[in-house]
Amino acid sequence: MxxxxxxxxxxxxxxxxxxxxxxxxxxxxxxxxxxxxxxxxxxxxxxxxxxxxxxxxxxxxxxxxxxxxxxxxxxxxxxxxxxxxxxxxxxxxxxxxxxxxxxxxxxxxxxxxxxxxxxxxxxxxxxxxxxxxxxxxxxxxxxxxxxxxxxxxxxxxxxxxxxxxxxxxxxxxxxxxxxxxxxxxxxxxxxxxxxxxxxxxxxxxxxxxxxxxxxxxxxxxxxxxxxxxxxxxxxxxxxxxxxxxTLPLRVHSQSASAAKLAECLEQHPRVERVHYPGLTSHAGHAVARKQMSGFGGMFSVQAGTNREQSIAIASRLKLFTQATSLGGTESLVEHRASVEGPGTRAPENLLRVSVGLEHVDDLIEDFTQALGD
Ligand SMILES: Cc1ncc(COP(=O)(O)O)c(C=O)c1O
The missing domain is CATH 3.40.640.10 (Type I PLP-dependent aspartate aminotransferase-like (Major domain))
Incomplete structure (x- = not known):
């Protein structure tokens, strides 16, 4: 079934x-x-x-x-x-x-x-x-x-x-x-x-x-x-x-939106790196292709050159609430190193993103304005 x-x-x-x-x-x-x-x-x-x-x-x-x-x-x-x-x-x-x-x-x-x-x-x-x-x-x-x-x-x-x-x-x-x-x-x-x-x-x-x-x-x-x-x-x-x-409906939608947003961000000049297994640039893409039927609604983005710039970008986002956790209907963003504290393996400019059920074009527009020109 x-x-x-x-x-x-x-x-x-x-x-x-x-x-x-x-x-x-x-x-x-x-x-x-x-x-x-x-x-x-x-x-x-x-x-x-x-x-x-x-x-x-x-x-x-x-x-x-x-x-x-x-x-x-x-x-x-x-x-x-x-x-x-x-x-x-x-x-x-x-x-x-x-x-x-x-x-x-x-x-x-x-x-x-x-x-x-x-x-x-x-x-x-x-x-x-x-x-x-x-x-x-x-x-x-x-x-x-x-x-x-x-x-x-x-x-x-x-x-x-x-x-x-x-x-x-x-x-x-x-x-x-x-x-x-x-x-x-x-x-x-x-x-x-x-x-x-x-x-x-x-x-x-x-x-x-x-x-x-x-x-x-x-x-x-x-x-x-x-x-x-x-x-x-x-x-x-x-x-x-x-x-x-509603799990399958939500996950398919979130996964499709995350893929589109991740691809878009990867091209942005202010973005150092996007971590998303659906991107062909991702080191684990081939294994992910083999064992996943979609790449999920989560990605991380290294944006800005340091911690402060990265947090400032997160603060300018309007549709992504700055909060921990993931997998809900609403998009969330968090500066992961701040949450994990000393000993974290997260780079200082890494933002973790949980993509929600909003229209992907609105999410792309929001991220683009937050990154600035
Ligand atoms: C991958 C993963 N495993 C386990 C947990 C822990 O779940 P809980 O907060 O329900 O204890 C989390 C929480 O963020 C998680 O992301």
Whole structure:
């Protein structure tokens, strides 16, 4: 079935109790136990499972072509839960340009627990191979990466992971299941900050892990989800489901607009460099072509010669709100080095752009006026 159809139907059913076409939000934290000790619909307590969460998890598993999904209160909580399945002394390989919160989590939270970590340039397959150790349990990928939009080869790196007995997980937040299919490319787990494109309206935090098959790792994740309880609320699940219904439409539009805007900016004399995998000048273009059906709604642009000029350009934009986050209906821009702070890998003149659903000609006009002559 096509993803447009799945986005509308997966996890959705007419409410058997009322006939409601739009699912109700089940706020109850607890469910009646029958005289024989059973539970009518299998629900017992909302931290364990909830109708809205189950619907969202079914929907996500279908969207990514996975066997099972687990959802969390944020993308970071999803990442944290996967790392929590590892034991002290395990080694993980992460991209050296992964989302800075992911690196911080692995280094600052799990380092003291005994997690060993290597940061590697994942565009260099030899470097990934050399980083493997006998105790490597997880290779984490993020492609395209935040905020440099580097692209790595999911299938090739999954092969390296599997040859060494490790799991391969892909942060597919920027790719989205519409444009990139990590589980079909060989990865074991696809992760999402559903906060971004899946929710799609900048009004709900969430995270998900979707597993290609059920097994030891998925069971441990579900056990931690149940015991730790870092779960999304029923309302958050409902909002995310609502967002997902229009995901393919939004992503196709945002991706087409980002491509046009990126091409335009690449020609502008005040622009030093545009980082967008859809550009033929991008170092990862060939790999992106191979594993993505579109290049996404995110790009970064190095504009102005220094930090101050770059921030001034962002301030002159009228249609792009200066704010962090991404994947919503509105276009956003942010000076990434300011957000990430000391130790950032983002160049001082880099602006990260999340393209929204405005008409692309208006966005081009706005960027052109902000760059000046
Ligand atoms: C690629 C990527 N992964 C993970 C996250 C973390 O998601 P959350 O803010 O929902 O914890 C983000 C947030 O910006 C992100 O961009």
């Amino acid at each position: 096509h993803i447009e159809t799945l986005a509308v139907h997966a996890g959705h059913e007419v409410d058997p109790a009322t006939g409601a076409v739009t699912p109700p939000i089940n706020l109850s934290t607890t469910f009646q136990r029958e005289a024989d000790g059973s539970y009518r619909a299998g629900f017992l307590y909302s931290r364990y499972a909830n109708p809205n969460r189950v619907a969202l998890e079914r929907c996500l598993a279908e969207l990514e072509g996975g066997a099972i999904a687990a959802t969390f209160a944020s993308g970071s909580a999803a990442t944290m839960t996967l790392i929590q399945t590892l034991t002290a002394g395990a080694h993980v390989i992460l991209p050296d340009d992964a989302y800075f919160g992911t690196i911080k989590l692995a280094r600052d939270v799990f380092g003291p627990w005994g997690l060993e970590m290597s940061l590697v340039d994942m565009t260099d397959l030899g470097a990934v191979q050399r980083a493997m150790r006998p105790n490597t349990r997880l290779i984490w990928l993020e492609t395209p990466s935040n905020p440099l939009l580097r692209v790595c080869d999911i299938g090739a790196i999954a092969d390296i992971a599997h040859a060494g007995g490790a799991t391969c997980a892909v942060d597919n937040t920027w790719g989205t299941p519409v444009l990139q299919r990590p589980l079909e490319l060989g990865a074991d787990i696809s992760m999402h900050a559903t906060t971004k494109y899946l929710g799609g309206h900048s009004d709900v935090l969430g995270g998900a892990l979707i597993f290609k098959s059920e097994g030891d790792v998925s069971q441990r994740v579900l056990a931690i989800q149940l015991s730790g309880g870092a779960v999304p609320s029923p309302f958050e699940c409902w909002l995310t489901m609502r967002g997902i219904r």
